[in-house]
Amino acid sequence: MSLPLSQPAYDDSLLPGESNIDALVRGEHADPFAVLGPHDDGEGTVVRVYLPHAVAVDLLARDSQAKLADMQASRVPGLFVCRLAEAQPYLLRIRWAQGEQLTEDPYSFAPLLGEMDLYLFAEGNHRDLGRCFGAQCLSVDGVAGVRFAVWAPNARRVSVVGPFNGWDGRRHPMRLRHPAGVWEIFIPRLAPGEVYKYEVLGPHGILPLKADPVALATETPPNTASMVAAPLAHPWRDQAWMERRTARQAANAPMAIYELHVGSWRREEGGALPSWRQLTERLIPYVKEMGYTHVELLPIMEHPFGGSWGYQPLSQFAPSARYGRREDFAAFIDACHQADIGVILDWVPAHFPTDTHGLGRFDGTALYEYDHPFEGFHQDWDTFIYNLGRTEVHGFMIASALHWLREFHVDGLRVDAVASMLYRDYSRKDGEWIPNRHGGRENLEAIDFLRHLNEVVKAEAPGAMMIAEESTAWPGVSKPAAEGGLGFDYKWNMGWMHDTLKYMAEDPIHRTYHHDRMTFGLIYAFSERFILPISHDEVVHGKRSLIDKMPGDRWQKFANLRAYLAFMWSMPGKKLLFMGCEFGQWREWSHDHELDWYLLNYDDHQGVQQLVRDLNRLYRHERALHQQDCVPEGFQWLIGDDRHNSVFSWLRWSGKGEPLLVVANFTPVVRHGYRIGVPSGGNWQEALNSDAECYGGSNVGNAGGVVADELASHGQPFSLNLKLPPLGVLIMRPA
Known part of the structure; x- marks a missing residue:
């Protein structure tokens, strides 16, 4: 049954008082919920709404939509008032110049943020702000809408603005939750996809409209508004x-x-x-x-x-x-x-x-x-x-x-x-x-x-x-x-990256004077758990692309690049390579253009890509290359001091004592009869040769493998007599 309609006219007793009215009109009221919405005045329930530019407002029963009252326009444009005999849920039927709107009154809802949420936020321990602050789609008393919450403790007033209220900060000023400094409001009938910002009245005046710090979605730049998003509803299959x-x-x-x-x-x-x-x-x-x-x-x-x-x-x-x-x-x-x-x-x-x-x-x-x-x-x-x-x-x-x-x-x-x-x-x-x-x-x-x-x-x-x-x-x-x-x-490992890139940028004839750049990183390699990064920062702002850092003619640049990548993949530490480096892009990276994929029409670029593909396969398959990346037991120098020939050699060990031999020659000279100690006899196979023809190299190597001699060398009981490819890296394993 409908309750009796309110009085057809208002008297000044229904208005909130001059100071409150002035603050509402100026958009400076710090507590709009104390004035707007339903309030018991001892004689019934006074309902006030402030809707600038509204033509008329009716109060309807929320369940039946029967009219409860014609809200009366006060002497303040946009401020409408009425009195109900008893409090009950209601709707507002608002007539605008451009049409009619039916909605619940945002100021009829009680505070929604829980005290525990506010407490945890204030002490810095709220772990789920993305589902609490910002714009949250939810239902309150069976009414669907969006609850907004934002932290602005020094603001004098905060409003949610958007197309839904004509970007008018007087329409939806928020409730301040003391002492957390968080403002909130529930706006009925808003839905995902609505764009919004916050209008903030700071200590010294109105600020530029602010995006939501905890927005879950945004407009596409260069637009800057936040966007209401529904809870993520992805059916995970991982x-x-x-x-x-x-x-x-x-x-x-x-x-x-x-x-x-x-x-x-x-x-x-x-x-x-x-x-x-x-x-x-x-x-x-x-x-x-x-x-x-x-x-x-x-x-x-x-x-x-x-x-x-x-x-x-x-x-x-x-x-x-x-x-x-x-x-x-x-x-x-x-x-x-x-x-x-x-x-x-x-x-x-x-x-x-x-x-x-x-x-x-x-x-x-x-x-x-x-x-x-x-x-x-x-x-x-x-x-x-x-x-x-x-x-x-x-x-x-x-x-x-x-x-x-x-x-x-x-x-x-x-x-x-x-x-x-x-x-x-x-x-x-x-x-x-x-x-x-x-x-x-x-x-x-x-x-x-x-x-x-x-x-x-x-x-x-x-x-x-x-x-x-x-x-x-x-x-x-x-x-x-x-x-x-x-x-x-x-x-x-930024130090390793800088040292090794500086070494590789040297002409091979000068590398003998910079030998320590390739070995210094092993002094501290196990002081941290490291990732070896060749990142975006190294291929922009005039630093040149990775391949363009390499000295020599075109063939030598590619050989240097392949040797460096093989060197990196066989050193202790996890690996990171920026896009484009895996096929030798010449141009510095630009965020405005895609990678130069057309380069893969050329054999030497395809060769680098194939090398990276094979390095990743080998790295994952050979336990010695990854299992003890972060402990000294996984690495053993064999040759770290041959600066004259710019040759380096080391063993990588798996946790079960399985070795891999790595030999790097960073000069364009083929080294014949280069003897390197190994821990076991028998046949040692070439697991990878960065100079292989399939990678664009000169195919200098050891015919796929070498039988170890019973001749001690480099502290090992056996040794290999190797042919070292120019600007090449060999990775060898016992058969």
Whole structure:
């Protein structure tokens, strides 16, 4: 039965008071729920709505849609009021100049965020922000809609704005939840696909519209709005991979990583960016056929500037809309797993861009960043630096890491720019940095964050790996936090990369003077669990492509490249190679163009590609090449001091004592009768020769194998009399 209609006219007693009215009209009311919606006044229930530009509003019963009241327009345009005899659920029928709208009143709903959610967020321990903050699709009292929640403790008012309210910040101001500084509102009848931003009234005025820090989806750049997304509903079929993942990513397992930039690996017709679906069809078979165990994607978190390659992200919870929906991204990862390929994402907790719609000065104050520019602004990259000492920011970033690992089944995160996080004086001159509380240069807050991050990941995402891009001599990067380390699983060996590339860039006649560059890395090779990276950073900005770094004529460049890759694959440490290096792309990488796939029409480029394919196969098959990558028992120098001939030789050992012999000749001279000691007699076969004809080489070698002589050499009871190919590497195993 319908309740009696309200009085046909209002009196001033139904209005909220001049100060409240003025604040509503100016868009400065800090507590709109105290004024709008239903309120008991002792004589019934007063209902107030503020709908600028509305023509008329009726109040209807939510169940029957029978009219309860004609809401009366007050003397304040857009403010409508009425009184019901008793409280009951209601609908608003709003007449606009362009049509009629039927909806529930956002201000009729009670607070929705739980006290535990707010408490955990405030102390930096909320592990599931992607399913709590931002725009969450849910039903309240049987009403479908979207709950918005955003942290802005110093704001005077925060509103959700979008096409659904004409981008008018007066329409949906939010409720502040003290003392967490979180604002929330439930807007009925919104659905996935709606775009929105936050209008924030800071301490000193209205700020540029802000994207949602916890948005699950975004508009496609250059548009910058956030987008409401439904909960991820992908039917995962990767259980077999997930069960084996821990063993597949362990220190004794083979890991050959193909690093790529999604937007420039291979473009579609007309130069269009690829979609996740297209990458599923083309990239996965290629990676599988090449023998890689993992792909590593340059950051795919939404970023406004494509030229940053993703390293200046603003949406730490949303895959870039450039490549499709988040469901498509999940399907891509699932397909990788079903093909036995792991997926690593580059992830950036060090800094974020200064775009006005982003995190910078989010509520009018330094919220996510340090306030002082000596701490909070990165001069090299023109970015803000996260204040990881603030509990909410600390927890926000840990929740982001877990979001990718748990929501999308990602197998690992490569943490970018760790060195810049560890040191307060990183890339700063004297007088341009602020010491820590002990007067030192270490960033204690970031160190605590990294240790906590790695501990949480191990507990919450078992089997996932954490990889540090760390270029200094910081001790214990890959040692457990309980032992004083940072807790990463692996560290990029930047020193090995720089030393060996400098050696390879030398003319062979000069390499005798730089011999130590190839051996120095073995002094510290087992101090950390290392990945040997030839990454995107080495083939851009005038550094030249990998093959173009090599000296000599065309034949020598290819021979040097093949020798270097074989050298890398046979050294201790997991492997990472950037796209295009596997077939000898001449041009520096450009994010605006696809790789130069046409080069595979030429035999020498095909040869490099075939070599990488065979190196991956050998690396996975031969336990000696991977099983003891991270312990000194897996490596033994035989010849490390023949600088005159630029020859190196070593043994790799499996955990069961199975040896492989590696011999590298980094001059274009064939070495005849070169004797090298080996641990056992009998026939030693060539498992790989980088100078083989099938790779584009001169086919100098040992006719597939050599019988060991009972002649001790290099501390070994037997020895081989070898012919060493020019600019070549031999990998040999006992028959």
